[in-house]
Amino acid sequence: MAKWFVTAKRADFTKIGETFGISPVLARIIRNRDIIEEEEIRKYLQGTIEDMYDPGLLKDMDRTVEILLDKISRRKPIRIIGDYDADGICSTFILHKGLLQAGAAADTAIPHRMKDGYGLNEHLVEDAFQSGIDTIITCDNGIAAEPQIRLAKEKGMTVIVTDHHEVPYEETDGERKYILPPADAVIDPKQEGDAYPYKGICGAVVAYKVMEALYRKLELTQKERPLLEELLEMAAFATVCDVMELLDENRVIVKFGLSHMKNTSNQGLRALMEVNGIDKGKLSAYHIGFVMGPCLNATGRLDTAVRALQLLEEEDRAEAVRIASDLKQLNDSRKEMTDIYVKQAVRSVEENGLMQDRVLVIYLPDCHESLAGIIAGRIREKYYKPVFVLTRGEEGVKGSGRSIEAYHMYEEMTRVRHLFTKYGGHKMAAGLSLEEKDVEVFRREINEVCTLTESDMEERIHIDVPMPVSHVSMEFVKELELLEPFGNGNPKPVFAHKDLTFLSARILGKNGNAIRFTVLDDCRNKWEMMAFGDPEPMNDYMEKKFGQEAVERLYLGKSQDIRLSVTYYPSINTYQGNTKLQLVMQQYQ
Incomplete structure (x- = not known):
């Protein structure tokens, strides 16, 4: 079971509330999100695109604009080389349409x-050269x-790099x-000597900054304002899909993007919302990260x-809907395949x-290599351990890893790097290639060098506010909307109620993957509480604890015996014209 902790960071909450008109x-x-200074709080609550940073602060921006102006004036052919995930696709769209x-x-x-494979390779450079391309922009x-760009330079091409990933390094002593x-120019906020104030932007934001400059x-x-807004x-779409922290400038970008996307002129985005049954008026970061984004990513995984990119650039509505339907179908197929291999991984x-x-x-030889990262993430959630999922590729074995907070995946892999033909990544995720004969050796050696303790492998739930559910009101739930958009770096707040009485339960959903409870608060008021996911683990837990x-009796609506401590999030549920408060359970013990 996860360990629960109350986050108790200190500040004058009454004064902050009075200053900003909040509770x-x-x-x-x-304060629990480490937003402390008055200006930071103002930007968090009231920030607009006027709060975005000047693109000129990015190193090499002036040089990049100078090169582009020259190439445009002389009509020199430019090729934009992107990547196959949502961030790479959106970055490519931004540079292409903007240029x-x-x-x-x-x-x-x-x-x-x-x-x-990922990124620029010799084949793409050769292809650009054969096509008479003058300038490559990544x-x-x-x-x-480095070697691929050296090749492009040897062939006489101009190269501009726009990226947001870590700069490679060699370490000696x-x-x-x-x-x-x-x-010829490198734009990446993570390079040495870069003065950009916020380093956590995605590739598409870097591309946007180039177009803005x-x-x-x-x-x-002014003339191109509608285009810049698109x-x-x-x-914004890419920032959510690439799981960037929704803080500082990213929060401003995503808030702006969500409000504009509700009435977007982009036929591709409209079609994605339509085929997925998303109500434009209720569009949230969740829909981008978990519904629309995966449809774009599925093409790079399975097709x-x-x-x-064609979808985002399509201007005919009917054609956009057709492509979006294909993408949704592909993503549905990806989900089915993922579920099959997650079960196989658990058995393994x-x-x-x-x-x-x-x-x-975990070695799943027949699994599609593009699904390895998703499966690793699901297994990591189940066992709360670092996970590598390996698959058989055309040349040896490929894999993806997903980590836990206490385990720096890239650094740990570096300790057994002699086993890899290729590897890379960061603290929480990584990719690798190795020979099939070394799969078991890798499993053994990565465990031998591991220093994780039992407590490191206990998931920690950080409670923002221990708050009886009787304190929840419509006004409070409306006020919580000021904290949106939620995501990485700005999670939904976690509230907790100790010893809540459960009166009844009913399993809902066509797949039986939700439970609706009736619970009794400390003021003897009844509430509806939803729990989403497979009901079996919770039922097993309650049987062990209460019999x-x-x-x-709980499922017959005759219970007075079951009392559980829960973490929850309050929401408003509107169904068939009726609006009422609803609690969504997150954890229980």
Whole structure:
């Protein structure tokens, strides 16, 4: 079971509440997100696009704009080379549409996950050269493509890198030497000497900043305002899909993007909402991250991401709906395949003696390599351990890893790097290639060097406010909307109620994956509380704690015996014209 902790960061919540016209409870939640200074709180609650940072603060921006102006004026052919995930697709769209509008001769290329792998490769450089391309612009990749960019330079091409990933380095005697590619200009907020105030932007935001700076120089900013707004919508979409922290400038971008997307002029986005049955008026970061974004990502996983770019660039409504339907179908297929292999992975862990391993290495030879990361994430959630899922590729074995808070995946992999033919990543996620004969050796060695303790592998639930459900009101739930959009870095607040009485339960949903409870608060008021997901683990837990008869009475609506402590989030549920308060359970014990 996860350990629960109350987050108790101190501040004058009454004063913050009075200053910003919010309740002390809301002030406490904001403080728990480490938003402390008055200006930070103002920006968090009331920030607008006027609070976005000047693109000119990015290193090499002036040089980039200068090169682009020259290429546009001489009609030199430019090729934008993106990536096959949602951030790479949106980045490519932003640069392509933005450059075409500025008068450039530009086209696009997106690597194929299986044939090309991630980012720029020699084949893409050769292809650009054979096509008579003068200038390559990378987006959401390129910072680690030193040999490929050297090749492009040797062939006489101009290269601009726009990226947001970490700059590669070599370490000797504890000193790091960073390796920048030999491009004509490199824009990446993470490079040394970059003055950009917020480093956590995605590739599409970097691409947007390039277009914003170019349009300023062309003095097109006011004239092209609707286009820049459409491009910023795409940057917001990518920020959510790439799981960037929704803080600082990212929060401003996503708030703006969501409000504009509700009435977007982009036929592709409209079609994605339509085929997924999303009510435009209620569009949230959740819909982008878990419904629409996966449809774009599915093309890069199971087909070609070129289809996703076509969707975003499509101007005919009927054709956009047709492509969006194909993408949804592809994503549904991806979900089915994922579910099959998640079950296989669980069997592998529980039947092959892997439960005692602190780091799970699961080999699913027949699984599509593009699903490995999603499956690793699901297994990590189930067991709360670092997980690597490996699949058989055309050349050896490929895999993806997903980590837990106490385990720096990239650094741990570096300790057994002699086993890999290729690897990369960061603290929470990684990718790797190795020979099939080394799969079991990798499992053994990554566990031998592991220093995780039992407490490291206990999930921690941080409670924002221990608050009896009797304190929840319509006004309070409306006020919580000020904290949106929720996501990485700005999670939904966690409230907790100790020893809540459960009166009745009913399983709902066509797949039986939800339970509706009636609970009794400390003031003897009845509430509806929903729990989503497989009901079996919770039923098992209650049977062990209260006995089978008590659980049977609960489902018959005759219970007075079951009292559980819960974490929850309050919401408003409107059904058939009736609006009422509803609680959504997150954890129980």
